[in-house]
Amino acid sequence: MGHEKKIRVLAAKPGLDGHDRGIKVLASALMDAGMEVIYTGLRQTPSQIVETAIQEDVDVIAMSILSGAHDYHFPKVMELLKEKGVDDILVIGGGIIPDEDIPALKECGIAEIFGPGTNTQDVVDFIRKNVRRS
C-alpha cells in the first residue's frame, strides 16, 4: 500500500450535454481518494474520448450524460475501444439513465451505471475493486 501506482481516471462528458456538476463532484471525490483525474471538458465525441484515454494511458473512463444520449454515446465508446484493441480499461457511466437501459449498456461492456443519489464513496470503492490495470 502507498507505493502502488495511482489509479488514473478520465472523467468524460460525451455529447452536447452541459450538465457537469456530477462529473466535477465525482472528479473531486476521486482526487481526494488519491486517484489522478483528467477531465475532458464538455462536448466530446466518442472518438475524442477513446483517443484521450489511450494517450493519457488511463485505467478508468468515467462518463456522465444527463441528456438521454447515453444510448448512442456509451456503446459507441465501447465499440471504438474494442476497435483499438483496448480491453483493460474499466468503463463506468452515470447520469440520468433509465433502469431499463442498464442491461444493454452492461452488455456492451460498461461495468457499472451510477444514477442520481449515488454516494461518491461507492464509486471510489467500485473502481478500486474492479480496476484491471495497475
Added chain:
Amino acid sequence: MSHGDKTSDISKALDNWSKGVEEKLKKYPERKPEFVNTSGIPIKRLYTPLDFHEDEYLDKLGFPAEFPFTRGVQPTMYRGRYWTMRQYAGFATAEESNRRYRFLLEQGQTGLSVAFDLPTQIGYDSDHEMAIGEVGKVGVAIDSLKDMETLFEGIPLDKVSTSMTINAPAAVLLAMYIAVAEQQGVRPEQLRGTIQNDILKEYSSRGTYIFPPKPSMRIITDIFSYCAENVPLWNTISISGYHIREAGSTAVQEVAFTLANGIAYVEAAISAGLDVDKFAPRLSFFFNAHLDFFEEVAKYRAARRLWATIMKERFGAKNPRSMMIRFHTQTAGCTLTAQQPMNNIVRVAFQALSAVLGGTQSLHTNSMDEALCLPSEEAVQVALRTQQLIAYETGVADTVDPLAGSYYVEALTKAIYDRAEEYIKKIDEMGGAVAAIETGFIQREIQDSAYRYQKEIESGERIVVGVNRFQVPEEKPTDLLRVDPAVRISQIKKLEALKKERDNHRVAESLAKLKKTAEGEGNLMPPILDAVKTYATLGEICGVLREVFGEYQPSTTLG
C-alpha cells in the same frame, strides 16, 4: 418612551432570556452545535426587533413598485393577477411539442415555455455529426422556420406569451418567432415573451455556448437595440441564476453571479451606445427555488433591492422600470430524487411557495419524475396543479409580500444583500464578470460549493429524505417517457426536402449578406430575419457566424 429606550429594554430582556436558555441547554442540547444555511450565514436561535430596525423601513423596504423594490415590482402583486404559470416543455418533433403546448394551455397554463434540443441550442442542424444521439432528446428539434411554423400551429401568438430557452442562437429563434407571427398576421410590436439570451452563465454553468464572449456580447446588444425599436414588449434577456444554482452555487452566489452578469450586459449595451432607460426595462431575470425556504424568500427580496441600487447608483437609471427585477422562477431540479419520486411533489410545493412569497412574476414547477426521465403528462399536470393550489387555495396571494417584517426574513434579506454585494465588489476588482469567467473564478467557486454540498450529504450532516435517510427498498418505475431515436431520421428527411423546395439562390444571397454584416458592425438582427425567411437553416446561419466569430474554447481545469 423613545426608540432607544425600547431597544435597550428589549436587549436587556433578551439577555435574560438567553441566560435562561443557556442553562436549559446543559440538559436539553439543541440538534446541532451551530445552525448555518447553505450560503454560510449563521442562523440565530431567535430573531427579535433588534435584528430589524423599523427606522430603516423606508430606505430598505419601501413600498411595492417603488424603489428599492424589496417588497415587489407591482403595486398590488397577486391581488391584481396571479403570477404566470409557465411549464417548460418540448421534446422530439415540433408536431409532438405542439400537442404538449395545446394540452398545457387547455389545463389552464397561462404562458408557453419552449425547451429546445441540444443541437438547436448549439446551432447544429439535426443532420450534423455532433447531433447524433441528441436530436429531440431534451427539447424540440428546430432546424428551420418550417419547424417553427409547426411548433406554433393553432396557437395565436398575439394571445400567449412565450419564453424560449435559447442562448447562443437566440437571435435566430427570435427571428423565426417574428416570422411565424407575421404569417399569422401578428405584428412584432404585439409579441410578448422572453428569450433567455444569457451567454455568460452558459460559459460558467450551463454549457450551450457557441461563440467567444466578445462577439456573443455584440449579438446580445444587437438584440437589445433591435427589440427596443421593433419588438418593444419582448424581454430581450433572462439573466439566469437558475443554472448557476443548479451547477452547485449557494443562494448568495446565485444572486451575486447573476447580478454580476447583469452588470456586464448593461455595460456592454451602454458602450454600444444604447440609452440605459431604453433597454433596461426589458431585462428580465430567472432564479432558482431551492430547499431552504426562508433563505429563498429572502434571496428574491435581496436580489430586487440590490439590482435596483446598482441600476440607480452605478448606471444612473432614471426610469423605475430600469431598476426593477422582474423574474421567472423554476423549482430546483437538482433537489429532485430518483428515490421515492412521489416525495418530489412535496419538495416542489415548498419551493414553489417560497417563490410566490418572494414575489415571482412567473413560475415553473418541476415534475416528480424528472430525476428519472422526461416528465409524463400526468406528472406535469400535478406540477401545474401545485401552482394552482398555491394560488387558489392557500390564500398566500391575498396580500403583498406577506413575510415582510419577519425579524428573521428581514435579517436574512440583509445578510444575503451584504454578502452578494461583497462578491460583486470582488468580481469588479477582477475586471467584471467576463474576466471572472475567463479566469475560471466563477466556475471554481460554484464547483467548490457543489462539492461541499455533496460532502455534507455523504457525511450525513445534510439529510436528503429517501436518499441518505428514510430509505425503502423500491423498484424503479418502468414505462418512462422517452424520445424515439427515429426523430433524427425524420428531421433529416425534412431537411432534405426543404433544401430541394426552397429557393437556394435566395438562401445563399441572404447568408452572404449576413456574413458581410457580421464582418462589419451593423446590427445582425435584420440580416438574420431575412435569412430565416428564405428558409436558411439554423445550422447554416450559425455556420456563417461561426466562420466569422470563431468558437469559444473553454478551459477544463478542475478545482
